[in-house]
Amino acid sequence: MYEQIVKPQKVVIPQAPCNDGKDHFPNLPVTYEEYGSAKTQDGHDKPVVVILPFFLGTAHAAGYTKMDEHKKLVGPGYWDAVIGAGAPFNTDTHRVISLGPLIDRSFGPMTQDPATKKPYGGKFPNFSFADYAAIQYQALQQLGVRHIDVLVGASMGSLQAWHLAAHDMTFVSRMVVVVPGGLTLGDKTxxxxxxxxxxxxxxxxxxxxxxxxxxxxxxxxxxxxxxxxxxxxxxxxxxxxxxxxxxxxxxxxxxxxxxxxxxxxxxxxxxxxxxxxxxxxxxxxxxxxxxxxxxxxxxxxxxxxxxxxxLTYAPLSVMRQSNKADFALLGSGDRTDTVPFRSTLGSVLMLATETDDLLEVGRVDEAMTAAGLLGARLFKLSLADSSPHGAGLVGAGVAPLADRIRHFLTQGVPVAPVVPVAKL
Incomplete structure (x- = not known):
């Protein structure tokens, strides 16, 4: 638990890629919240945890939004149960940054076009996952983040996480993805x-x-x-x-x-x-x-x-493009059994549910099979029996696995029972 009031902050990307990198949008704001301090008591930079938002979500992953008239904290973050001092995402040991969605009720087609003084409406550009990753990368650079120790995301946040890891395969050490997609998107989705x-x-x-x-x-x-x-x-x-x-x-x-x-x-x-x-x-x-x-x-x-x-989800394509010199040696086929020379991603923990009706668990299993592409070890834990997709979007759904998440982040493997896949 993070027993503090947290206010959203913003960084601005001067020229943000849009329309899948074909155009740029000026002065795009990225909302974020930060939990805990950026430095240790002796002044060293803490390793960084970055949380990416789920579909129609917010940056408010932990803490509270305000205090009511009875001096009671209200408006807890969606994952407040697993973020804070001593929690799996530990603010004592890590700097924890939660990014908001690029498009929400404060920024998007309703934003005023400076040229017309009216909302952009249908003229507002589209943003692909590759655009998201480039924008998030720039936003984190502005916040002084040069490397992510743990990249975290639920649902659409997991899709963003795969793309951000693909954008720069030396930028992320570990991932925790909840009710996740795999490295490809299922037909149903x-x-x-x-x-x-x-x-x-x-x-x-x-x-x-x-x-x-x-x-x-x-x-x-x-x-x-x-x-x-x-x-x-x-x-x-x-x-x-x-x-x-x-x-x-x-x-x-x-x-x-x-x-x-x-x-x-x-x-x-x-x-x-x-x-x-x-x-x-x-x-x-x-x-x-x-x-x-x-x-x-x-x-x-x-x-x-x-x-x-x-509909733009394609992290495997981004990986091939970002490592074209390596993959060129292996041909242009859809190979998933090769390890790029430049990758720091060491392990991934997937918290999935067999009864997910949005992101099919079969794609998670395929991602585990394709782990060799990243040179990573992947582990899968199951949420409570018959949990729906939405269980991963709230602290109450994730909290029962808190000890296993903590063990994964401190010891390198989660507490059993777990399905491990050895590094390929």
């Missing part, structure tokens, strides 16, 4: 992201991103509510994989049901699943409250621009 992008772009109320002149309630479009509803359902509830996720398959659903009992009885569209929820069930009440909170904190463009980033 790509299909969901693509469908959600299409739904948002096809909503007439979107006005091609230029809806900021409309009343605020106009910003909560039908597509926004639908996409957030499906996104959070897949975060909160572990689903049977027979539930359809590809909209292109929905038209076959009724035909498929005609072949019962050959077709599983649980084969449903998500609309059917949502329609059948028990409104009085505690989990359903929490689900609806969370969706309502997301609707209040997210506008249509913020959601859309972050989803567009998901």
């Amino acid at each position: 790509r299909v969901l992201a693509r469908q959600w992008v299409e739904q948002l772009e096809q909503d007439p109320a979107w006005l091609k991103g230029d809806y900021y002149a409309q009343p605020k309630d106009h910003w909560r479009t039908h597509a926004l509510a639908k996409v957030l509803g499906e996104f959070w359902y897949r975060c909160q509830f572990p689903l049977n994989h027979a539930v359809l996720y590809d909209m292109d398959d929905v038209e076959w659903l009724e035909i498929a049901k005609g072949f019962a009992p050959l077709v599983p009885a649980e084969l449903k569209s998500l609309d059917e699943v949502l329609a059948g929820l028990d409104a009085n069930a505690p989990a359903v009440k929490r689900y609806r409250a969370q969706v309502s909170a997301l609707l209040g904190a997210t506008d249509h463009n913020v959601l859309l621009w972050q989803l567009r980033t998901i």
Whole structure:
């Protein structure tokens, strides 16, 4: 626990890459929070832990936002249970920096274009994961970080972590990724992201991103509510994989049901699943409250621009480009059994759940097989049985593994039980 009030800070990137490195955006702000001191008591620089934000997340990973009228600290960070003095991410021994998302309700398509004095709207550039990594790298350099001892991220934060490690393969020593993606993105995740992008772009109320002149309630479009509803359902509830996720398959659903009992009885569209929820069930009440909170904190463009980033995930491609001299000796094929000459990444701990309905655990296993590309050892721990994806986004979901995370960071391996993969 980090029992202090923490205020977000900013650094500014003068010329930030955008549109997958093809253009630059001037004076891009990067929000961050910092926990603990940067130096030891005798004045030496502490090793650095960097935390990257999950999808629609914030920089507020630890500490509190304010004190209420009763002098009680309120607004704890999402991982406050595992950050602080003596915690797995130990502020006594490390400088801990948590970065915020590039695009949120304070910066993005709603930002005023100096040339027009109006929001950028649909003219705002897109940012790929490669752009994110370059921007985060520059932001950390400004903060005096020359090397990351432990790079951490949950969900979309894990995807950013793989890209940041790929951006400079001498920059990171260790990684802890939670409800993570692997080194490639599963078909299911790509299909969901693509469908959600299409739904948002096809909503007439979107006005091609230029809806900021409309009343605020106009910003909560039908597509926004639908996409957030499906996104959070897949975060909160572990689903049977027979539930359809590809909209292109929905038209076959009724035909498929005609072949019962050959077709599983649980084969449903998500609309059917949502329609059948028990409104009085505690989990359903929490689900609806969370969706309502997301609707209040997210506008249509913020959601859309972050989803567009998901579709750019390609850390293996970045690794090959950043180590082209090494890989050129081995041919241009999609080899995953070679070790680049320049890499300091020694070990990776993955905290995954078998019932993840957004980032498929199979891709985590593939990443472990591909560890030789990084010359790293990978370890996998499982969250509590039947944990959904969202369990990794909150301290309560990660805290049961606190001792194993701490052991990994201090001893180099997590406490058993664990699935180890030897360095290839």
